[in-house]
Amino acid sequence: MQTNEQLFARAQRVIPGGVNSPVRAFRAVGGTPRFIQRAQGAYMWDAEGTKYIDYIGSWGPMILGHGHPAVLEAVAKAAADGFSFGAPTEREIELAEAIIAQVPSVEQVRLVSSGTEAGMSALRLARGATGRSKIVKFEGCYHGHADALLVKAGSGLATFGFPTSAGVPPEVVQHTLVLEYNKVQQLEAAFSEHGREMACVMIEPIAGNMNFVRASVPFMTRLRELCTAHGVLLVFDEVMTGFRVALGSAQSVYAGLIPGFKPDMSVFGKVIGGGMPLAAFGGTRDVMSQLAPLGPVYQAGTLSGNPVATACGLATLKEIAKPGFFEALGARTRSLVDGLTAVARQAGVPMVGDSEGGMFGFFFADALPQNYGVVMGTDKERFNRFFHGMLDRGVYLAPALYEAGFVSAAHTEADVAATVAAAAEALKR
Numbered sequence: 001m002q003t004n005e006q007l008f009a010r011a012q013r014v015i016p017g018g019v020n021s022p023v024r025a026f027r028a029v030g031g032t033p034r035f036i037q038r039a040q041g042a043y044m045w046d047a048e049g050t051k052y053i054d055y056i057g058s059w060g061p062m063i064l065g066h067g068h069p070a071v072l073e074a075v076a077k078a079a080a081d082g083f084s085f086g087a088p089t090e091r092e093i094e095l096a097e098a099i100i101a102q103v104p105s106v107e108q109v110r111l112v113s114s115g116t117e118a119g120m121s122a123l124r125l126a127r128g129a130t131g132r133s134k135i136v137k138f139e140g141c142y143h144g145h146a147d148a149l150l151v152k153a154g155s156g157l158a159t160f161g162f163p164t165s166a167g168v169p170p171e172v173v174q175h176t177l178v179l180e181y182n183k184v185q186q187l188e189a190a191f192s193e194h195g196r197e198m199a200c201v202m203i204e205p206i207a208g209n210m211n212f213v214r215a216s217v218p219f220m221t222r223l224r225e226l227c228t229a230h231g232v233l234l235v236f237d238e239v240m241t242g243f244r245v246a247l248g249s250a251q252s253v254y255a256g257l258i259p260g261f262k263p264d265m266s267v268f269g270k271v272i273g274g275g276m277p278l279a280a281f282g283g284t285r286d287v288m289s290q291l292a293p294l295g296p297v298y299q300a301g302t303l304s305g306n307p308v309a310t311a312c313g314l315a316t317l318k319e320i321a322k323p324g325f326f327e328a329l330g331a332r333t334r335s336l337v338d339g340l341t342a343v344a345r346q347a348g349v350p351m352v353g354d355s356e357g358g359m360f361g362f363f364f365a366d367a368l369p370q371n372y373g374v375v376m377g378t379d380k381e382r383f384n385r386f387f388h389g390m391l392d393r394g395v396y397l398a399p400a401l402y403e404a405g406f407v408s409a410a411h412t413e414a415d416v417a418a419t420v421a422a423a424a425e426a427l428k429r
């Protein structure tokens with residue numbers, strides 16, 4: 001047996017930083033990442049045989065927990081029939097139909113293999129469909145690592161941003177405007193200055209890449225109005241929230257709060273693949289018909305709509321569509337957040353939390369942050385101590401204070417109670 005530490009040392013010799021996606025390296029919280037050997041239900045076991053209650057769920061996809069029997073069976077059957085054909089399959093239609101059935105704003109959908117690919121393609125399509133170049137994103141929202149979306153805010157109102165990654169030329173992001181989340185005034189200013197040049201506004205409706213921050217109802221209402229008035233496409237990045245916060249995704253939550261609310265385009269990933277590489281982007285028939293082979297916007301993929309991935313996604317979507325699924329998941333997730341904040345209160349530690357469906361967040365702060373700057377100003381030292389305190393007690397939380405957490409249908413009330421008890425211990429000093 002090799003320890004986590006030995007594996008990490010070995011990994012660092014052949015993989016940059018020892019990981020294939022940066023947040024896995026535990027840089028934000030320090031310490032040695034756990035190398036996971038297997039998982040079942042709500043639990044994961046690392047290379048040393050240590051068991052953890054898993055609140056990452058592969059960063060969202062594992063909404064049923066690990067190794068759900070119906071999903072395993074569907075995947076095994078699909079794998080036996082062939083891994084990939086490079087030709088259409090009936091399952092791709094079924095998955096498209098399953099997405100469209102739950103998300104009324106989506107009339108047509110194209111399947112791809114990652115959220116990054118879906119976001120990048122949605123952006124190209126929005127530009128192609130509108131014939132405009134400028135795009136808007138919000139600070140703290142992550143839409144994958146396409147060049148045009150790796151941008152941080154410039155100084156001052158309605159200025160264009162700077163690349164957040166080396167290797168992204170400034171010219172590539174010169175059309176990307178970065179605004180602060182939940183700031184209606186900035187939105188107004190940006191639209192009055194650039195509204196007629198904007199192709200789209202891309203937003204995480206409930207932002208999960210700055211922990212858990214909801215777009216406020218006034219902000220979302222005004223955003224929708226401004227987009228409509230200026231002919232700008234409103235693109236919901238629901239890679240994280242899609243089929244996670246509700247069966248109808250975050251847009252159904254906002255439709256419940258803002259009469260008639262709909263985005264123009266949506267991006268999905270994570271849950272729709274059930275843990276396999278699968279993502280999608282969709283919108284009105286009108287916009288989607290601009291895509292090749294029908295229209296002039298090119299987009300393609302060798303493994304797009306992969307038969308094993310679609311089987312995994314379909315089986316997952318079938319389970320979560322069962323009556324009462326989201327009520328139960330939402331209640332379990334709320335009880336976790338309520339439990340954590342209650343023990344923090346008892347310990348005299350300021351903590352606030354929020355959740356929707358099976359997605360949650362908590363902050364060491366007095367009030368829920370409304371944007372990225374405030375999130376990053378919450379108590380990082382305390383978060384890092386808490387993270388390690390929980391990990392030492394067998395609870396695997398997201399290893400950074402700007403990441404959301406996830407509860408699955410496999411998490412029991414006993415798991416939540418054990419987590420809350422661990423938190424009470426971890427918060428003691």
Ligand SMILES: *Cc1c(COP(=O)(O)O)cnc(C)c1O
Nearest residue numbers: 114115116142143144237239240
């Ligand atoms: C995870 C995520 C992405 C990127 O998806 P990948 O599959 O990691 O490329 C894009 N947008 C949001 C909101 C995400 O949470």
